[in-house]
Amino acid sequence: MTGNIPIAKTYKLFINGSFPRSESGRTFSVVDSQGELIANVSQASRKDLREAVRAARSAQNAWASRTAYNRGQILYRVAEMIESRKVEFSELLKSFGVNSRTATREVEESIQRWVWYAGWSDKYSQILGSVNPVSGPYFNFTVPEPTGVVGIIPPKEPSMLGLISRLVPVIVSGNTAVVVSEGHSSLTAVTIAEVLATSDVPPGVVNILTGDQADLLPWIVGHLDVNAVDISGINQDQDLTVLEEAASNVKRLISREIDEESLELITDFLEMKTVWHPIGR
Amino acid sequence: MSNFKEGSDSEDFGIDYAPAVESTSLLNIKEKYGLFINGDFLDTSSSKFFKTLDPSTEKPLAEITEASAADVDKAVKAARNAYEKYWMNMSGAVRARYLFRIARHLQERSREFAVLETLDGGKPIKESRDVDLPLAAAHFFYHAGWADKLEYAFPQRKIEPHGVVGQIIPWNFPLLMASWKLAPALACGNTVVLKPAETTPLTALLLAEVIQDVDLPPGVINIVTGAGETGSALVEHPNVDKLAFTGSTEVGKLIQRSAVKRNLPLTLELGGKAPHVIFEDAALDQAIEGVINGIFFNQGHVCCAGSRLLVQESIAEHFIDRLQKRIDLLRVGNPLDKNTDIGAINSKSQLERIDKLVNAGIEEGAEVYKPSCSLPENGYWYPPTVLTGVQQSHRVAREEIFGPVLVVQTFRTPEEALEKANNTPYGLSAGIWTEKGSLIHWMAERMRAGVIWANTFNKFDPTSPFGGYKESGFGREGGMHGLAPYLKTKRKRK
Numbered sequence: 001m002t003g004n005i006p007i008a009k010t011y012k013l014f015i016n017g018s019f020p021r022s023e024s025g026r027t028f029s030v031v032d033s034q035g036e037l038i039a040n041v042s043q044a045s046r047k048d049l050r051e052a053v054r055a056a057r058s059a060q061n062a063w064a065s066r067t068a069y070n071r072g073q074i075l076y077r078v079a080e081m082i083e084s085r086k087v088e089f090s091e092l093l094k095s096f097g098v099n100s101r102t103a104t105r106e107v108e109e110s111i112q113r114w115v116w117y118a119g120w121s122d123k124y125s126q127i128l129g130s131v132n133p134v135s136g137p138y139f140n141f142t143v144p145e146p147t148g149v150v151g152i153i154p155p156k157e158p159s160m161l162g163l164i165s166r167l168v169p170v171i172v173s174g175n176t177a178v179v180v181s182e183g184h185s186s187l188t189a190v191t192i193a194e195v196l197a198t199s200d201v202p203p204g205v206v207n208i209l210t211g212d213q214a215d216l217l218p219w220i221v222g223h224l225d226v227n228a229v230d231i232s233g234i235n236q237d238q239d240l241t242v243l244e245e246a247a248s249n250v251k252r253l254i255s256r257e258i259d260e261e262s263l264e265l266i267t268d269f270l271e272m273k274t275v276w277h278p279i280g281r
Numbered sequence: 282m283s284n285f286k287e288g289s290d291s292e293d294f295g296i297d298y299a300p301a302v303e304s305t306s307l308l309n310i311k312e313k314y315g316l317f318i319n320g321d322f323l324d325t326s327s328s329k330f331f332k333t334l335d336p337s338t339e340k341p342l343a344e345i346t347e348a349s350a351a352d353v354d355k356a357v358k359a360a361r362n363a364y365e366k367y368w369m370n371m372s373g374a375v376r377a378r379y380l381f382r383i384a385r386h387l388q389e390r391s392r393e394f395a396v397l398e399t400l401d402g403g404k405p406i407k408e409s410r411d412v413d414l415p416l417a418a419a420h421f422f423y424h425a426g427w428a429d430k431l432e433y434a435f436p437q438r439k440i441e442p443h444g445v446v447g448q449i450i451p452w453n454f455p456l457l458m459a460s461w462k463l464a465p466a467l468a469c470g471n472t473v474v475l476k477p478a479e480t481t482p483l484t485a486l487l488l489a490e491v492i493q494d495v496d497l498p499p500g501v502i503n504i505v506t507g508a509g510e511t512g513s514a515l516v517e518h519p520n521v522d523k524l525a526f527t528g529s530t531e532v533g534k535l536i537q538r539s540a541v542k543r544n545l546p547l548t549l550e551l552g553g554k555a556p557h558v559i560f561e562d563a564a565l566d567q568a569i570e571g572v573i574n575g576i577f578f579n580q581g582h583v584c585c586a587g588s589r590l591l592v593q594e595s596i597a598e599h600f601i602d603r604l605q606k607r608i609d610l611l612r613v614g615n616p617l618d619k620n621t622d623i624g625a626i627n628s629k630s631q632l633e634r635i636d637k638l639v640n641a642g643i644e645e646g647a648e649v650y651k652p653s654c655s656l657p658e659n660g661y662w663y664p665p666t667v668l669t670g671v672q673q674s675h676r677v678a679r680e681e682i683f684g685p686v687l688v689v690q691t692f693r694t695p696e697e698a699l700e701k702a703n704n705t706p707y708g709l710s711a712g713i714w715t716e717k718g719s720l721i722h723w724m725a726e727r728m729r730a731g732v733i734w735a736n737t738f739n740k741f742d743p744t745s746p747f748g749g750y751k752e753s754g755f756g757r758e759g760g761m762h763g764l765a766p767y768l769k770t771k772r773k774r775k
Binding site for chain 1: 740748
């Protein structure tokens with residue numbers, strides 16, 4: 001009989017649709033609110049980050065080339081997948097000391113984020129784009145396009161809603177993401193990765209690293225193949241001079257209220273493209 | 282004018298243009314200029330000066346005050362005071378009135394402004410007259426109309442101005458860049474400290490006179506002249522609420538370094554290395570004109586210049602041959618002559634930079650074509666130049682030359698054109714020429730650049746957002762999208 005001995009989950013990184021351990025072999029431990037060990041979690045290294053960026057870059061064109069309708073369907077599908085794992089997520093949150101009602105609400109709101117942004121996929125262009133009345137015989141229009149590869153430093157709390165609130169507005173428009181999660185919120189992050197792995201989100205669109213955010217921050221901010229970084233979750237006491245390296249490739253740095261739901265969050269990771277063409281016979 | 286270029290075709294016909302030089306008699310350039318702070322030109326008795334030259338003759342035009350950090354501080358204080366005392370509480374409709382007035386005065390005095398722009402910067406008078414001035418006035422008109430309609434641009438949003446905006450502008454379109462910066466900032470309710478480029482301060486200082494004439498409340502626009510140190514004092518100033526910069530990627534990166542640590546709102550409009558793609562089915566006569574305009578407009582001192590020609594292999598030889606024949610007809614010379622196509626290089630240091638990069642290209646194996654035109658003895662000049670046999674790895678294919686130098690590469694398939702077009706850290710603009718509509722959209726969708734010109738090039742309009750992808754910067758200028766950088770927007774709480 002083995003019924004008394006539960007099988008604990010191994011928490012690993014999520015890169016290009018797979019769950020590798022850190023190449024460094026390092027782990028960090030996460031304990032529950034009672035101080036009991038929940039798991040030894042893979043601690044991502046700079047090399048893991050590089051792999052994740054490579055995966056995100058390789059996936060970006062194809063993801064952006066999907067129709068907006070299709071991206072919306074895929075995002076909605078993620079909501080369905082979380083819906084069926086509601087109990088698992090709220091149990092996880094409760095193990096961190098979140099009370100039962102708050103945990104249930106956080107899971108519900110997290111699901112709603114996916115639904116809300118899924119609905120935006122084929123609408124934000126119509127709100128944000130324009131046809132411009134230039135003073136000449138030209139057809140001139142402006143359309144939004146994804147910025148590219150986006151790094152995300154999500155807030156540690158609320159661990160589920162915080163990450164999802166930052167992630168979904170980034171990928172809805174065709175960006176791909178590299179998320180760096182830390183501490184106990186890493187467990188939530190990896191569980192979200194499991195949802196993504198069993199949804200229709202293509203490999204590489206979302207990559208999730210667990211580890212030390214402050215440690216990896218300089219590398220993600222300085223990475224020349226990362227176009228933007230959402231730094232909303234960074235510790236405000238930390239030395240902000242590391243952000244200077246964003247200038248090495250004129251990276252977009254975005255910082256917003258941590259759990260808001262808004263069109264601006266989609267806009268933050270868009271580039272506006274304007275096209276001119278003559279009108280004539 | 283005998284030392285100026287005579288086109289080869291006109292020689293064939295035995296005719297030539299008579300000089301048609303614009304008079305400078307309507308200008309009233311002062312000997313010395315003080316800083317424009319709080320509605321007045323400051324006393325120059327304790328000023329440190331630098332000279333601004335006519336780059337076509339190297340003759341000094343005026344002495345300009347170099348603003349110190351203390352001067353910049355004075356300007357920021359004046360802007361803050363004006364923001365709190367007048368501008369913040371003024372209705373959008375009233376702000377609009379002032380912007381409309383500025384636009385009208387620019388139109389009324391456009392000839393004077395155009396001549397001064399050409400004299401101080403070296404650009405052909407036909408360009409300052411037909412492009413810079415009309416567009417500068419149009420920018421004020423367009424944004425004037427927005428000042429009392431901002432809530433329509435940001436539905437469901439609570440909007441407010443940043444406060445004091447620091448703006449640094451380049452020397453290639455001095456007055457036009459000032460208007461691109463000032464008009465949206467003021468329309469959105471900010472006050473401004475503007476730093477014009479050190480080689481071209483005169484039209485900004487003439488604009489200061491207009492600002493006085495239209496009775497703009499003192500301190501709403503302050504103009505601090507100077508070079509890098511003055512700019513740096515403005516960037517580092519702790520009481521500036523937002524920065525906007527147009528200029529080189531190199532300097533833009535330094536500014537971003539400074540701004541990110543302070544979480545300071547910033548927009549950057551930086552360099553470019555625009556691909557200009559010609560497919561074999563393009564309307565060749567028009568494409569040739571487009572390529573010429575794309576690289577030789579304003580001596581190639583254009584961040585969005587079509588500096589990398591990508592021409593389909595099947596027509597490359599023919600196209601380059603025709604291009605060279607067309608270049609032979611370009612008239613390089615006196616910028617004030619209405620017949621001039623290519624004026625003077627803006628400064629000695631820019632001339633040296635162009636020369637250095639072209640020589641690097643030749644050393645790396647590029648073949649060079651320059652028409653055999655004679656250039657004036659004095660002043661800064663560079664003939665229109667085409668470099669062929671260029672590899673993607675060559676410096677001339679990668680670095681912004683910012684001069685009248687076109688780099689030519691070839692391609693076979695649309696995929697290869699796209700690959701080469703996007704193979705650059707820049708992403709400001711791009712051009713496509715083909716008669717096939719679906720190919721235009723296929724390319725336009727995939728080229729990573731903020732402005733795409735299809736079957737045209739170098740078109741600008743205040744309603745049309747302008748700005749870059751990647752290392753060409755972020756934020757847009759013009760259009761509804763150009764308002765956002767000058768406002769703080771928040772969600773209206775339900």
